[in-house]
Each structure stands twice: as C-alpha cells, then as structure tokens.
Amino acid sequence: xxxRNYHTPEAADIEYLKSxxxxxxxxxxxxxxxxxxxxxxxxxxxAPDVLVKVQSTEEVSAILRYAQKHHIAVTPRGxxxxxxxxxxxxxxxxxxxxxxxxxxxxxxxxxxTLTLEPGVLLMDIxxxxxxxxxxxxxxxxxxxxxxxxxxxxxxxxMRAVKYGVTRDYVRGMTVVLADGRILELGGKxxxxxxxxxxxxxxxxxEGTLGVITKLILKLIPxxxxxxxxxxxxxxxxxxxxxxxxxxxxxxxxxxxxxMEREVILASEKFLNRKFPDNSADAYLLLTFxxxxxxxxxxxYEAVAHRCIEExxxxxxxxxxxxxxxxxxxxxxxxxxxxxxxxTTEMDECDVVIPRKFFAEFVxxxxxxxxxxxxxxxxxxxxxxxxLHIYVLRDELDETAWxxxxxxxxxxxxxxxxELGGKxxxxxxxxxxxxxxxNEALSTDEMALMAGIKQLFDPAGIxxxxxxxxxxxx
Numbered sequence: 001x002x003x004r005n006y007h008t009p010e011a012a013d014i015e016y017l018k019s020x021x022x023x024x025x026x027x028x029x030x031x032x033x034x035x036x037x038x039x040x041x042x043x044x045x046x047a048p049d050v051l052v053k054v055q056s057t058e059e060v061s062a063i064l065r066y067a068q069k070h071h072i073a074v075t076p077r078g079x080x081x082x083x084x085x086x087x088x089x090x091x092x093x094x095x096x097x098x099x100x101x102x103x104x105x106x107x108x109x110x111x112x113t114l115t116l117e118p119g120v121l122l123m124d125i126x127x128x129x130x131x132x133x134x135x136x137x138x139x140x141x142x143x144x145x146x147x148x149x150x151x152x153x154x155x156x157x158m159r160a161v162k163y164g165v166t167r168d169y170v171r172g173m174t175v176v177l178a179d180g181r182i183l184e185l186g187g188k189x190x191x192x193x194x195x196x197x198x199x200x201x202x203x204x205x206e207g208t209l210g211v212i213t214k215l216i217l218k219l220i221p222x223x224x225x226x227x228x229x230x231x232x233x234x235x236x237x238x239x240x241x242x243x244x245x246x247x248x249x250x251x252x253x254x255x256x257x258x259m260e261r262e263v264i265l266a267s268e269k270f271l272n273r274k275f276p277d278n279s280a281d282a283y284l285l286l287t288f289x290x291x292x293x294x295x296x297x298x299x300y301e302a303v304a305h306r307c308i309e310e311x312x313x314x315x316x317x318x319x320x321x322x323x324x325x326x327x328x329x330x331x332x333x334x335x336x337x338x339x340x341x342x343t344t345e346m347d348e349c350d351v352v353i354p355r356k357f358f359a360e361f362v363x364x365x366x367x368x369x370x371x372x373x374x375x376x377x378x379x380x381x382x383x384x385x386x387l388h389i390y391v392l393r394d395e396l397d398e399t400a401w402x403x404x405x406x407x408x409x410x411x412x413x414x415x416x417x418e419l420g421g422k423x424x425x426x427x428x429x430x431x432x433x434x435x436x437x438n439e440a441l442s443t444d445e446m447a448l449m450a451g452i453k454q455l456f457d458p459a460g461i462x463x464x465x466x467x468x469x470x471x472x473x
Contacts (some may be wrong), residue, residue: 006071006073006091006092006461006464007071007093008093009049009050009093013070013072014026014050017063017066017094020059020063020066021052021054021055021059021063025054025055025100027052027053028050032047032050035080036048036077037088038080038088039081039084039087039088039430040080040081040083041083041084042345043347044084044085044088044430044431044432045088046088047089048075048095049093049094051097052094052096052097053097053099053100054096055100056101057176057213060096060211061181064176064178064180064211064461065179065180066180067094068178068179068180068461071459071461072461073089073090073091073464074093074094074095074211074463075087075088075095075096075207075463076095076096076148076152076462077095077097077098077099078118078145078149079145079146079149081142081145083348083430083432084424084427084428084429084430084431084432084433085466086206086428086429086430086463086467088431090464091465096211098117098146099119099146101119101148102146103117104116104128107128109132109134111188112134112219113188113216113217113219114136114216114219115215115217116215117148118149118212118214118215119146119147120147121144121145121147122142122143122150123143125147130222133222134219135219135221136219137163137169137220138150138155138156138160138163138166138169139158139159139255140156141158141332141335147215148215151173151203151204151212151215152204152207152212153166153204153428154166154203154204154426154428156381156386157426158254158257158287158332159254159255159287160381160384161247161254161256161384162252162253162255162383165426167200167203168218169218169219170199170203170215170217171216171218172184172186172188173199173212174212174214175210175211175212176210176211177210177456177457178456178458178462183198183210185198185199186216187216204428205467206428207463208456208457208462208463208467208468209452209457210462211462224290224291225289225290225292225293226288227287227288227289227296227297227300227318227319228286228287228288228318229284229285229286229287229300229307229318229319230276230283230316230317230328231284231313232279232280232282232283232313232314232315232317233283233284233312233313234280234281234282234312234314235281235282236260236281236359236363237359237363238282238312239258239283239284239359240358242312242313243284244355244356245306245310246284246286246303246311247383249299251296251299253287254287254289255287255381256284256285256286256381256383257284257285257332257380257381257382257383258283258284258358258362258382259285259335260282260377260379261280261282261283262377263338263339263378263379264278265278266335266338266339266341266342266377267331267334269338269342270334270337270338270342271331271334271338275327275328276317276319276327276328277317284307284382285328285329285332286300286303288300304318332379335379342392343375343392343393344394345393346390346392347390347391347405347432348389348390348391348427349388349390349391349412350386350387350388350389350424350426350427350433351387351389351412351421351422351423352386352387352421352424352425352426353387353416353422354385354419354420354421355384355385357419357421358382358385358387360419361387361415362387365378365412372407372408374408375391375394376390376391377389377390377392378390381425384425385425386426387425389412391404391409393405413439413440422440423436424437429467430466431465431466437467437468446468
C-alpha cells in the first residue's frame, strides 16, 4: 500500500500530542493494544503509530491543525464495532480515540433534544431519555456502538422501516475540519432551508470529511405499548412476499425482520437458549408499537389473521410480555456474533435492494453456496430491503479464501446492481467495500465525491484510504 508520503510521527510529534492533551492519554508503538489494529470483523488490520484518547473539541482541533501542517494521517475511532475497516489506521499515523468524550451535555425536554458527545454508547441513550417518556428510535443491532460511529455511518437498524435512520434524528453537530477549524452545523430548529445542508453531508462520511465532537439529537415521545410477532413460513419466497402486505396495514410495523433457520440454530447454540420455534425454513419477526393498546391489538390481530389465512404462514407466536419479547429480540441481536462464532473468519455483504426483489436476492445468495462450495448465512431488515449476507471461511487457506471471497462478492454486488440496489444499506464503505462502490457509481458521481473530499480535506489526512479513491489515497 502506497503511504503517499505521510509523515510517521516521531518523538517530537509525540511530545506535542502530550502537550495538548496529557501524557497518560498518548500511547505509542508496541504499547498500543492490538484491539486498535482492527474493527469487529478483523479482516482489515494495521496498527496506528500513536493513539490519542481525546477529551475535548479543542484537543481535536489542535491535533488536526498540527497533523495537517506535518502531513500526518489521522484516523478517528469510537468503539471499533464497524465491519468494513473504516476505523483502521491504514497509513499508521495518529488514531483519535473518541471514547472518553462520552458525556451527556444537555437534555432539553421542551425542544425534545439531547446534546451529547460522540463517545456516548447507543444503549446508554435509551436509559437516559426513556425515564422522561422520550425515545431515540434508531436501533442498530450493536448496542455497544458509540453514537458518533452511528452518525458517521448513518446507521439504520431494525426500527428503520417505521422511524427512519440516524440522519433523520441529527439536528445539529460540532465538527472539526482537517485544518483544525471548528464548525457548528444545524441546531435545535425543527426545519432548516438555509443554504446547503453541510450537516447532512457529514452524516455517513465515515470520518473522511471532519471529526464530529458534539451532536444534537431529536427525540420523540416514547411509545407506551408494543408487541412482537414471530411468524414461521415454509420457505423464503413466501415469507418475503408477505412483507409488503404487512407494511400496508393500517399501522406500519416498527420492525420487519427476516431470518432463516440456520441462523436461529446458530444463535441458540451461541446463547445456550431456545428460540420459541426453530422448525420452519424462514421467519418474519414483526413488532408494532404505539400510544394506544387497543389500536395495537387491532393491528396485530389483523396481521396475524392475514399471515395465516392469506399469506402462507405456518403459525404466529405472540410475544406480549416483556420477558417473551426480550427472549426473541436478544436472540435476534446475537445473530452476528453467533455466525462469527461458527467459523474461522467471515466477511459481510451489506446490500440494500428494492423490497420487491428481496426474496429473489436471498435465493440468489443461496445458489452461490452450491456454485462455490462455501457456507453463506443471511438475515436482514425485510421492511427496508437491507440484507446482511455473511460468507464463511471455515477451513479454507488464505489464498483460497481471498479468491473465493472476491468471486462471491463480485456476484452478490453485481446482482444487487442489476436489481437497482446499493452497495451498503447501513454499515458504510470504509476500506473493504471501496472497490465495489467505485464499480457501482458513475464516473461523474465519483468525481463529485472526490471533489467534496478535496474541498474538505485538501491534504488528504482524514481517514485516508476510506470510501473513495482520492488523489491522496
């Protein structure tokens, strides 16, 4: 990999970093934990030269100003739960660990906003606002991810079908540009038509345009009631065909998740806990929520009746208590870890496609198992067409694994493009999916993205090597 002549931090650079932060928060060389060399999947690895655990916007500003002047690569990082290598320091340099910036700064109950730092964990946001009768809807499966990471990938999750994605709940932010300038974007206003929306440009940019150091999130009233339905179907096609019919009921489901028997069995083994049912080939997991129990009862009863009488379901299991609901959703939340534990290594295809082609794409992925003689597991958000497909290495040697992975991914991304889909629904591009994005977008689109990168980061120091191929990376 060409380093593009990035400066490798030396003793003088490290001393500067200590002077603008504190010595105990600057770690270099072999003292840096191996955990910082990779993200959750671990397929992309590289150690940073220096790790700096920052605590303020001012510290980030001073470090970026210095890094641009000395042409040092800078990689922002939260909890490292990503799956595409976006938080891996491909060119060494400085890694900014934002996990200590984990404070709630202001809870504005009247405006229904929450101001906080990027290192706050997603699971802690719910604990903070729900006692006040408020709700932050985005619900990615990894609850230990930081809110900064969610914003940088525009995370979606299981409630996106009804409530939308992270972008829909970011009202404002503080961002530090590559040269150290600090910008305040957006605010607490409900709507804004004041020129280009720079805030939205930063959301999903994976740390390549700026480092987000503060966020203002929109909250909504907390639904008082919810119920989940686990619906088994005889096959994938029947299960997926039911999804648009369910969504067209009088109340859109909060979540419409798709899962297959093999993944459920893996989750049972991983958690050492039984799922309510594991006998069918395919399942939908549906959740409904709202302010009125009577309304939810009417909707779920109508959906359950249609699933069995009209849509080919084998049964309907109702989770109408907190304990039953937790049992089902904890198993769903463990799918990724369960699949990971069943093999030696894996990689993910995170495509999003139009809902009407969802079943066709799942069945296509099944056909690749026989074609290439490799195990493939999948689950996903059927309500918004976002499928997570995992290719498992098992006993393949490194050469065979890389060759197989390239061939399988080529087919998957090619099929997605043929069906009008996109490379990533919610996990981002990072380094691992950069080549597939380049193939999927037009020359003009890539040129515009490269131009934006050049404008925000002319020296190419911010998270180089990620998302797009620019003149610096």
